[in-house]
Amino acid sequence: MDDIDKKTDEELVTLVLENQDYFLYLVRRYEQNLFRYISRISNLSKDDVEDVLQDIFIKVYKNLNGFDPDLKFSSWIYRITHNEVISNYRKYKNKATIISFDKDGEFIKNIGDEFDIEKDLSLIELKSKIFSILEKMDIKYREVLILKFLEGKSYREMSDILRKPEGTIATLINRAKKEFLKILEQEQNHGKNK
Template identity: 55%
Template sequence: MDKCGNKTDEELVTLTLADQDYFLYIINRYKDKLFRYIRRITNVDPEETEDILQEVFIKAYTNLNDFDQALKFSSWIYRIAHNQVITYYRKTKARPHGHSASLSDEEVKNLASDLNPAKDVDIQLLKSNIQKTLGRLEEKHREVLVLKFIEEKSYQEISDILRRPMGTVASLINRAKQEFKKASK
């Protein structure tokens, strides 16, 4: 299992294209990250999240030849996860309205410090309510905050995941931060 631990994502893709068994390493590398990501941007229970995730990996495998080596593989597979969540909502006709994955202290600190709550919001209150606050945000605002402050993606990566220009991503993050501050009061 560890024999591919030092291989890059792109190398694993190349290996998988020749031998499907290598896809196992890609799944292992991304399953927990994507599971948490899906849980954070939706409100589905763990079983349903696994179903969505299963579809994500099957789609990723089917479309592996479409992966553009000029992009980061993580952006590409996060994009598939993003699309699969949208497909799930379309199928179930539900909308995300909560935020169910727990956050680590590090993630909370990261989100809280960047939102500069010293002036506006009590940091302890923000920490305790951060999950609820995220859950109250519009899905596009929640997702962009999750990507930026919890998944710690760069603007370029967020642009590649959401398929929006970087300028749009920047203003989306700004609006989301404002919404977050409002919602946390």
């Protein structure tokens, strides 16, 4: 087991292609990250996320021979996840529930710092504010913010996941920030008027 943990994703892919039992390790390596990623971008309930994740891993297994070793495996598996969620987004949207930010203190802090949201807010208030803004954002903007601030992906990785040039990723992030600030401002104005 220790040996397996030391192996890179790419080495593990080679092993899976020889023996399907190794796929278990690959699933374990990514299930939590992907579970969180799908929850963030789709707003699905935990049970639904689990179903989606199962379909995604089966798709990953079927397409292992198509994995391009020039890419990072993580970028490739995130791309498959992104494609699956986006292509079924309309279906998922009807099942959407509430986003849980229970364990995303770092994300909240990162995004709070980035947008300079009122420093005197408690973490709970901050979470609630950021959550309400993200929920109102277009999925394409929400996703880039999540990939950048939650998943900590570089521009190159985001380019590989979303299959867009890095320049377009930069533009999307800028627009997402503007959209975020616009909604934030609207919420603040709304609060003052009350």
